[in-house]
Amino acid sequence: MKIEFRKVPFTAKDFTSSLASVKLEGTFCKISPLLIKVDALLVGETTADCCRCGVEEHITIEEKLDFLLSDGIFNDTESEDLVIEVENHTINFDEIIESELSSLKSDYHICQECLQNNNSIEKEF
Numbered sequence: 001m002k003i004e005f006r007k008v009p010f011t012a013k014d015f016t017s018s019l020a021s022v023k024l025e026g027t028f029c030k031i032s033p034l035l036i037k038v039d040a041l042l043v044g045e046t047t048a049d050c051c052r053c054g055v056e057e058h059i060t061i062e063e064k065l066d067f068l069l070s071d072g073i074f075n076d077t078e079s080e081d082l083v084i085e086v087e088n089h090t091i092n093f094d095e096i097i098e099s100e101l102s103s104l105k106s107d108y109h110i111c112q113e114c115l116q117n118n119n120s121i122e123k124e125f
């Protein structure tokens with residue numbers, strides 16, 4: 001889903017955007033002419049590789065995602081919020097979902113089997 005920056009209202013608006021097997025849903029609204037606040041939940045399923053044995057496993061995603069969208073370069077270095085800079089004055093939720101998914105996939109992930117092996121090793125000692 002894409003939306004023009006200037007079309008986003010100052011009052012919170014519901015949105016849902018889905019990509020493959022995940023969807024991002026929540027609300028967004030402008031908090032200044034160049035900033036949009038997004039409160040959303042990323043839910044769905046994806047696959048991640050186990051960092052021990054490399055096996056690919058299905059994982060369920062349920063991630064709270066709160067961030068700001070900046071129309072162009074964001075200069076406030078004091079801000080502690082996650083800020084995503086938007087290009088061409090257009091918000092592309094598909095890209096946001098995609099980048100979030102790839103960061104989830106690159107997270108440290110251990111498959112069920114390795115987890116169980118881990119537990120049984122711990123029990124022996």
Ligand SMILES: [Zn+2]
Pocket residue numbers: 050051052053054055110111112113114
């Ligand atoms: Zn594994």
